[in-house]
Amino acid sequence: MSAIDPQIAEQLAQDLPPADFRRIIETFEDDLSRLSQQLEAAAIAGNWDGYQRAAHSLAGAAAAVGAVPLEQAARVAMDPRSPHPPTVVVPVIRDRAQAALQELSALVARFDRR
Amino acid sequence: MSGSAGRVLLVEDTPTQAEVARSHLRDLGHEIRTVETAAEALAQARAWDPDAILLDLELPDFSGLDVLKTLRAEGSETAVIVITANAPMNTAVEVMRAGATDFLPKPYPKAKLVFTLQNAMEKRALVIEKRALESELHAARALTARQGFMGFIGASPAMQAVYRTIESVASSRANIFITGESGTGKELAAEAVHKASPRAARPFVALNCGAIPRDLLESEIFGHVKGAFTGATESRTGAARQADGGTLFLDEIGEMPLEMQVKLLRFVQTGSFQPVGGSRPERVDVRFVCATNHDPLAEVEAGRFREDLYYRLYVVPIELPPLRSRGADVLLVARAFLAQFSREENKRFRRFSPEAEAAILGYPWPGNVRQLQNVVRNVVVLHEGERVEATMLPPPLLCAGPGGGEAPPITVATSLVPVPPPVIEIMPLAEMERRLILAALEHTGQDVPRAASLLEINPSTIYRKLQAWRGPKRVTG
Missing domain, CATH: 1.10.8.60 (Helicase, Ruva Protein; domain 3)
Structure with a gap:
């Protein structure tokens, strides 16, 4: 399964100059790093509000760049009725974030060459 | 205001989302300020008086909907475009009822954001223009209220307001949505908008969506080519082509079947359409004026009218008062x-x-x-x-x-x-x-x-x- 929705991410890359697209992906990378730490810290501390807030921001950031699988996992974390505990969801989010970043970086490189 | 730069307040707590919006708007020349909380949004909206606010609904301190309601309660006429992800349809209806100018689901392509923002800013400009016109005419109106206007007869304050709205919006390209009970003069209002507009010398084409059999409606609007269906012995020009350069009035728009609404939406968005049986899209320049005697939002809520089409057509509402x-x-x-x-x-x-x-x-x-x-x-x-x-x-x-x-x-x-x-x-x-x-x-x-x-x-x-x-x-x- 692809880690990004090519329609959304490529549309973004086509709509913008390469420098702007690169800056968005760098911002996304910063968001991922900060929000993943917040998410894991909140999960360890049992801080449910903080966990939900971080998951909500992660979902928003992922949606912006078409990282749909990551967005879906973050929405599971946001959902108070979800049967999946943080110990299950957090590693999934981490893996999907990593995969999304790799594919987006490849996309940046492809559009930089054009 | 269309095409000119303005002040845009971006209210977004996720940096990636904010960066996407800023990048999309960068080459339009707007002055953009970004805030991350509802409290900052209210403070900036009051102090800076932006032309438009791009407002995320889910903010860390309190809801964007509360920001919208507070601003409208304070009398703010700033164009507010609510942007949110995964919102159910009743959220869209709720924010529009609370006074949002438009609603944009995430993620959105650049063209959609730019189009929505320009539309909203044009609408705000019309509101300001209307306000100026109202105050300018206030004294004159007190002395001589008009007894009639473009075929309408009536000097009541309710009709004076209708006349002023028609005059204010006529010169714009904005789509008009006329509501009012049966017999209040909706087609006359549509004709008045056309006659008062720069398109007056071009055709005004009226089509009653409720009076045309469902299977003929597409051909009536978009025309057909010879042989497109049984009985199509000649090619026929539709209302869209006939109205090129002028105004297309779609009466009883609520009666239009949902599958036809999809085709109309594409036409409204792109200005191009394909005649029935045709192989190439045709482009025209028409202004849309629609009318219904139902509550259009209730029709959207009931699933009989497409939400996205509603937002495209319901740009400037004109409500005709009952007699x-x-x-x-x-x-x-x-x-x-x-x-x-x-x-x-x-x-x-x-x-x-x-x-x-x-x-x-x-x-x-x-x-x-x-x-x-x-x-x-x-x-x-x-x-x-x-x-x-x-x-x-x-x-x-x-x-x-x-x-x-x-x-x-x-x-x-x-x-x-x-x-x-x-x-x-x-x-x-x-x-x-x-x-x-x-x-x-x-x-x-x-x-x-x-x-x-x-x-x-x-x-x-x-x-x-x-x-x-x-x-x-x-x-x-």
Whole structure:
């Protein structure tokens, strides 16, 4: 399964100059790093509000760049009725974030060459 | 405002989302400020007075919806575009009811954001222009309220507001959505918008979506090529092409089938369409004016009208007041009809008696101007004299009393035949047909599709007949 929705991410890359697209992906990378730490810290501390807030921001950031699988996992974390505990969801989010970043970086490189 | 730079406040707590929006807007020349919380959004909106706010709904301190409601309660007219992800449709309806200018789901392509923002800013500019015009005209209006405008008759404050709105929006390209009860003059308002616009010299094409069979509607709007379907022996130009450069008026838009709404949405968004059976899209420049006598938001909520099409068409609303809310306008309109029909029927009627005027004023007119038109025409046709007496009016008008209230129904017999004959009156077939159609319209409260159904004819037949009876000139209130 692809880690990004090519329609959304490529549309973004086509709509913008390469420098702007690169800056968005760098911002996304910063968001991922900060929000993943917040998410894991909140999960360890049992801080449910903080966990939900971080998951909500992660979902928003992922949606912006078409990282749909990551967005879906973050929405599971946001959902108070979800049967999946943080110990299950957090590693999934981490893996999907990593995969999304790799594919987006490849996309940046492809559009930089054009 | 379209195409010009303005102040845009971006309220977004996720840096990636904010960066996407800023990047999309970078080359438009707007001054953009970004805040991350609802409290900061309120502070900036008050201090900086932006032209538009791009507002995320889910903010860390409190909801974007509360920001919107607070600003509207304070009288802010800033264009507010609510942007959110995964929102259910009732959220869209709720934010539009709370005063949002538009609603944009995430993620969105650049073109959509730019289009929505420019539309919203143009709408705000119109509001400001309208406000300036209102204050400019305030003094003049107090002295001489207009008695009529572009075929409308009426000097009431409600109609003055309609005239001003039409004048304000006419020169814009913004789509117009007209609402109002049956018989309030929605097509006349559409024509007025067209005539007051820079498109006046180009065609005004009106299409009644409720009067055209479902399977012919696409061909009526977009045309067809020869051989497109059985019976398409010649290529035919549709309303969209006919209205190129001018105005396309889609009446009873709520009656349009959902599958046709999808095609109309594409046309509204892109300006291009494909004739039935055609292979290449055609591009035209039309301004859309739509009308319905239903509550369009309720239709969206009920799933009968596409939400995205609603947002594209409902840019500038014009609400036509019912006749019962227009005070003494009813007499102005009745007198104008009396003069017109007396002339057309070669009668001597010049005025109404005070008792007749009191009865007309006291009746609530559920069928609005169209019902008043029918009553006056029937009085003129069936009576003689210089003055219309109260006894010449249908009995329900005399029962209503001053101040209106519940409208006693005007039955076919009372409205059309003062003394019901014991046997069928023999008359020319065409006259009988006219009376029967008018009676069916009275019976259904001027609902043409229902009247057509009762008569087992096509609604378009009724429209054609009414048009023919109305003649080339008409007066409408």
